Amino acid sequence: xxxxxxxxxxxxxPGQRVTISCSGSTSNIGTNSVNWYQQVPxxxxxxxxxxxxxxxxxxxxxxxxxxxxxxxxxxxxGLQSEDEATYYCVVxxxxxMGLFGGGTKLTxx
Amino acid sequence: xxxxxxxxxxxxxxxxxLRLSCAASGFTFNEYAIHWVRQVPGKGLEWVSGIxxxxxxxxYAGSVQGRFTISRDNARNSxxxxxxGLQSEDTALYYCVKDQDEFRWQWLALDxxxxxxxxxxxx
Numbered sequence: 181x182x183x184x185x186x187x188x189x190x191x192x193x194p195g196q197r198v199t200i201s202c203s204g205s206t207s208n209i210g211t212n213s214v215n216w217y218q219q220v221p222x223x224x225x226x227x228x229x230x231x232x233x234x235x236x237x238x239x240x241x242x243x244x245x246x247x248x249x250x251x252x253x254x255x256x257x258g259l260q261s262e263d264e265a266t267y268y269c270v271v272x273x274x275x276x277m278g279l280f281g282g283g284t285k286l287t288x289x
Numbered sequence: 290x291x292x293x294x295x296x297x298x299x300x301x302x303x304x305x306x307l308r309l310s311c312a313a314s315g316f317t318f319n320e321y322a323i324h325w326v327r328q329v330p331g332k333g334l335e336w337v338s339g340i341x342x343x344x345x346x347x348x349y350a351g352s353v354q355g356r357f358t359i360s361r362d363n364a365r366n367s368x369x370x371x372x373x374g375l376q377s378e379d380t381a382l383y384y385c386v387k388d389q390d391e392f393r394w395q396w397l398a399l400d401x402x403x404x405x406x407x408x409x410x411x412x
Contacts, residue, residue, distance in 0.1 A: 281333075
């Protein structure tokens with residue numbers, strides 16, 4: 181069981197907006213920046229959001245990140261079929277280690 | 290173009306040791322932190338260990354602390370993961386991963402991933 185809590189699965193229809201949550205504590209999300217990754221089946225993870233809210237070049241602005249207190253969120257607007265993937269939050273913990281959330285499998289209906 | 294190529298995986302008996310290597314190219318290696326992340330096929334990602342650009346800082350997941358040792362050789366553009374006392378729970382695909390920003394530690398914006406090397410711990 182991961183220290184960072186994400187919902188195991190979510191679903192949405194094309195065009196919908198979905199929000200994936202990531203809950204941590206004061207030793208990780210509360211003090212450090214959160215990053216988000218997308219992993220499609222059979223692929224390697226792709227950096228989607230870094231520094232809580234920033235998008236690497238090439239990532240559509242449909243993807244956005246936010247953080248408040250000890251929780252963070254990834255929002256996907258205008259859901260598309262290619263967004264079907266597993267999404268992970270990642271953050272450094274002040275106990276000198278990195279942490280991944282358990283992952284959220286997003287299904288586009 | 291950034292390339293990270295892992296090697297050293299294989300089938301190993303419980304309690305034995307294995308050394309993973311990661312050969313890097315396409316960027317100024319001695320400016321970036323490198324991490325190892327593992328994934329059991331069909332399961333989630335787990336951060337295993339990381340090392341700063343100058344080896345001044347290192348970190349380990351609680352599950353491997355005291356058994357795994359990370360190191361790097363900037364002259365050879367390589368990172369290593371020495372894995373001792375292997376357990377069945379260490380069976381996974383091990384990825385070598387580069388941090389996005391130079392001279393940052395505790396950042397974990399991992400922008401380049403290798404294809405991974407599979408470690409199977411079984412008798």
